[in-house]
Amino acid sequence: MLRNDFKLAWRNLLKNRFFSLINILGLATGLACFILITLYVTDELSYDRYNEKASRIYRVNSDIIFGTTELKLAVSSDPMGATLKKDYPQVEEFARLYTSSGSKLIKKGNVFINEGNVGHADSTFFRVFTVPAISGNTNTALNEPNTVVVTKSAALKYFGTTDVIGKTIETNDNNGTLYKITAVVKDIPTNSHFHFDFIFSMDNVDYNFGNYLSHNFQTYLLLKEGTDPKEFDKKFIEFTDRYVLPQAKQFMQVNSMEEFRQAGNKLEYHLMPLTDIHLRSDRVAEISVNGNIQYVYIFSAVALFILLIACINFMNLSTARSANRAKEVGIRKVLGTERKTLIRQFLTESTTVALLSLLLAIGIALLALPYFNRISGKEMSWTLMTTTGFLLLLVILPVVIGLLAGIYPSFYLSAFKPIMVLKGKINAGAKRSTLRSVLVIFQFATSIILIVGTIIVYRQLNYIQNKKIGFNKEQVLLIEGTGALGNNNQAFRNEVMRIAGVKSVATGGFLPVSNSSRNDNTFSKEAVMDSKNGFNMQVWRIDENYIPLMGMEMAMGRNFSKEFKTDSSAVIINETTASILGYDNPVGKKIYTSDVNDPAQSIEYNIVGVVKNFNFESMKQQIGALCFRLGDAYWETAFKVDPANMKQLVSQVEKEWTKLAPSYPFSYKFLDESFNNMYRAEQRAGQVALSFSVLAIVIACLGLFGLASFMAEQRTKEIGVRKVLGASMNNIVSMLSRDFLRLVLVSAVFAIPLSWFIMHRWLENFAYRVNISWWVFLLAAILAVVIALLTISFQTVKAALTNPVDSLRSE
């Protein structure tokens, strides 16, 4: 019986090749998108869940306002973890990470290699996180100074074997600290918010420990089973009163946290679940660039919508075609086929098509995976598709789709009264169905939303690239690790300046792009700091060439100069700082900070100039308070260069480097690339949105194409009559197009407010953003109309060109 059903289903597919092809292709493309996005979403949601105790691990986040914009930090103070463990029994364990050094040079043979995935951790790190050991005992591995735990990959890279316990590695810490390898661990999974290859002992961190006011350590707490993190959050208030306040009193006049808060300041700590870090945290001092839950939501919605569009096509075409099969149903019924049998036949047919589509979809998804990985910035392997949950989904999906798509036509058709059908009285009703119109509206509304979304994402990206950012990011070559040159630094600069095409040189340690070195400190307007006149500010060390090289402009006053001996105590502030200070002309005024060695003493600085505001973080953030001081941020060096013959220029620079620092790696980057990297997530989102919008529209059009050809077929006779009565080709084409146009316009009415709402929310991520102009919606609607018209034009023109004699001959 079932075999017979499949045979009939197959024959019907072949008989209506054209519709079958549209059906299968559309559904397969939709399913393929769905599969890819599901992989993406599953991967994003899986971050850090490999930790066995993931549900009990929390990171301490700090929210600080001190006289200026709010600082949202992923780091907290160094004594925080130990103090919390001592005072509160709910804390089972804590572990800190210190990654401020960013990267280390590690010696392999005679050459140093720059390693980015390095960090210092407490010995308790392995008790909190699940990183299985291959050899050595991770519980004790970091107990002593000068110890390091390496991953399998790192061991293989440096020693060619994992049998490395007891061997030493040399780093550039303090000009060559040696670390003893005490354990080898498995590589940390890709879906982790940190990816260390080397974990060094915390004891080697050169830091003024015991300071509650500096926030430089990622602190993770492992809470005991059953602890409510919301309740625990409240403990931070008494923690602040007991430990932070006494230290704060030493260098500023503040009597209580209450007073501190009333002056508009803030110092709060909150627990963030480990599993939220990747998707819900975008703070200062994150260990790696995180994902964004918004994109997970958006992409999930897109996946669902694409799948829906494809399913709708499937249903639309099936029900539309049902009219053509009414006669078959009538004859079968006359011959005694039961309704039950008919329903089963139709359901078998639709499920067969869905299954065929799934097979094709898996093929498409496999082929598209490398491309998808590239645009989404993932490294997903096809093996992700072989997890049980996913396989189950892949089996259930086509059955559900097949049944959903088959149910309506099967019940509808099988309910036909044979006499009516054979007399041809059914056709009229099947031609125009409200359900079908609603479905088409849904498809086009979705397409319009996707078009609007894509346009706005691209406009915002374009805005960011071209906005006046207050400095010139072009043609700046940055040589990294120039600290390794030591005393040869000046010689290197001189040699490079001789190369043709190199225009100027400056220190490049502090850069106006995210993930560069940062240094902030508290300052005050008066010599005695209190909670009203104090504020937090970035302090960047630059030389007198920096401002002109970066193309920054002075609003008031002057740049640093070698001619002024007093410039060692001079500062140049930005416009934000100027407005915090509130002076009409801040040049000549003073600002104060406390002496690190004696907090009771204050140091004064003379303001010599005001630099025009420039964006030094991503445009998601407002421009904060910043000042420049004269100094040598030697670890990176910036050269302004002529872009012609860049390759040759860089190789000449490398030659100079190799002469002066033969055992250190030569590494360079361009400022504009670093700038663009800040918006990698948005660029990816843009590309993914564009790709899937195009696909969604293609699928919707495929359905429209099928539907249009069906409509034209249904109305062949009417078109013939109209032509006989004098209708021109234009009359016919516009008549057929009008119906579809009406649907597309109704879709626009639904889509425009919805897309406005969604994109408005997205743009709120940016402190600096484009306005949503009305023409975007108009353009999207026009695009949808044009696309719809083009899609159906082939069918309508064909129908209009048909000689009426042919369509009326059937009599």
Next chain:
Amino acid sequence: MIKITGLEKIYRTEEVETVALNKLSFEVKEGEFVAVMGPSGCGKSTLLNILGLLDDPDAGSFLFNGIEVAKFNERKRADLRKHNIGFVFQSFNLIDELTVFENVELPLIYTGVKTSERKKIVENVLDKMQIMHRRNHYPQQLSGGQQQRVAVARAVVNNPKLILADEPTGNLDSSNGNEVMQLLTDLNEQGTTIIMVTHSEHDARYSHRVIRMLDGQTVMENIMA
């Protein structure tokens, strides 16, 4: 009004070549009522399509009001057709989605008559055909005779000089059929030329002249009394 000479039409498929019209010649004068008869497949419908400017002949001459139209292109034929020729079909060919009024109005829309004027003309015609009371009904709600009356109304609404009727009574019972034949006769008496293809000797008797066809040629012409 119509003069055809040596008209030929051949249908070709990959394997067979069917001669539908074989050097056919005849003339129809203005105001005549001519019936065309012959067995199935003798070329009646092909002839009617060519006369109705829906199809073009492969060879021969077709003078319509003294103008050679055999080589007219689609657009010119359509233009000539919508102003001069009305059609009545065996299966009525009314458009299901349009009301009686809208069906009759259609040819006027395509010839660009203004809305207000259209209303007057259509109502006038519907009145004449005695189906005014059904103006807002849909074709499926009408009897066969009523449907054909609507079809005739639609055929004459543009005041064509020529009406081509393709077995107009073929789907009707005898009383409804007679009614429709009477309508055509009335129209003819008011000056409209009518060419009607029919299988019915009874209907043919309403005409002035019968052209009998076989294998694409005229075999006989009878003048009816």
